[in-house]
Amino acid sequence: DVKVTQSSRYLVKRTGEKVFLECVQDMDHENMFWYRQDPGLGLRLIYFSYDVKMKEKGDIPEGYSVSREKKERFSLILESASTNQTSMYLCASSLGWEGNQPQHFGDGTRLSIL
Amino acid sequence: TQLLEQSPQFLSIQEGENLTVYCNSSSVFSSLQWYRQEPGEGPVLLVTVVTGGEVKKLKRLTFQFGDARKDSSLHITAAQTGDTGLYLCAGAASGTYKYIFGTGTRLKVLA
Numbered sequence: 001d002v003k004v005t006q007s008s009r010y011l012v013k014r015t016g017e018k019v020f021l022e023c024v025q026d027m028d029h030e031n032m033f034w035y036r037q038d039p040g041l042g043l044r045l046i047y048f049s050y051d052v053k054m055k056e057k058g059d060i061p062e063g064y065s066v067s068r069e070k071k072e073r074f075s076l077i078l079e080s081a082s083t084n085q086t087s088m089y090l091c092a093s094s095l096g097w098e099g100n101q102p103q104h105f106g107d108g109t110r111l112s113i114l
Numbered sequence: 115t116q117l118l119e120q121s122p123q124f125l126s127i128q129e130g131e132n133l134t135v136y137c138n139s140s141s142v143f144s145s146l147q148w149y150r151q152e153p154g155e156g157p158v159l160l161v162t163v164v165t166g167g168e169v170k171k172l173k174r175l176t177f178q179f180g181d182a183r184k185d186s187s188l189h190i191t192a193a194q195t196g197d198t199g200l201y202l203c204a205g206a207a208s209g210t211y212k213y214i215f216g217t218g219t220r221l222k223v224l225a
C-alpha cells in the first residue's frame with residue numbers, strides 16, 4: 001500500500017513565524033500535491049510538483065512556497081504565517097501523467113496560527 | 115476557473131435508507147473520482163470513472179458519470195452507519211495533473 005506521511009498531525013505557531021510542513025511518500029510517485037481544506041470550501045490546491053525541483057502554482061499559492069529536492073519528499077513553507085492560514089493541510093501523491101490516476105493522501109496537519 | 119458543486123452539503127438519514135449525492139460542473143472532465151474522508155484521516159479513493167455514461171458499482175455504492183462528462187452521482191443503497199463520512203468528488207481536465215475538488219457532502223447515518 002502507498003504510504004503518505006505528514007510530519008505533524010497538529011501544529012501551533014505564531015503570526016510571522018516561518019512554518020515548514022513536510023510530506024514523504026514511499027511509492028516513487030512522480031506527482032505530489034499540497035491542499036488546504038476548510039469547511040464549506042472543500043480542498044483547494046496550493047502547489048503541486050510533477051518531478052524533482054519542478055513545481056507549479058495551484059489555485060491559492062499566495063503566502064506559500066514549496067520545495068522538492070528529492071522525489072519522495074515535498075515540503076510546504078509558510079514564509080510568514082498569518083491567522084488566515086489556520087487550516088487543515090493535506091499532502092497527496094499520484095503516479096503518472098494522466099488525471100485518472102488516484103491520489104493518495106496523508107492524514108493531514110491541523111495548523112493553528114495564533 | 116473550473117468548479118465542482120456538490121449537493122446536498124449535509125445529509126442525515128436512518129440506517130437502511132437510500133441516498134444520492136450529486137456532483138455538477140459546467141466544465142468537461144477527462145475523469146472523475148469519488149473519495150470518502152473520515153474524521154482525522156485523509157480522503158481515500160472509492161472509484162474513478164472515465165467514460166461518459168459509465169456506471170460503476172462498489173457493493174452498495176453506485177457511481178455514474180454523466181454522458182457529457184460534466185456531472186456525476188453517487189447512490190448508496192441501504193445505508194449503514196459505517197457509510198458516515200465526508201464524500202468528495204474530484205475532476206481532472208485532460209492533459210493536466212491537477213484535480214478540482216467539490217465542496218463535499220457530509221453524510222451521517224443514524225442507527
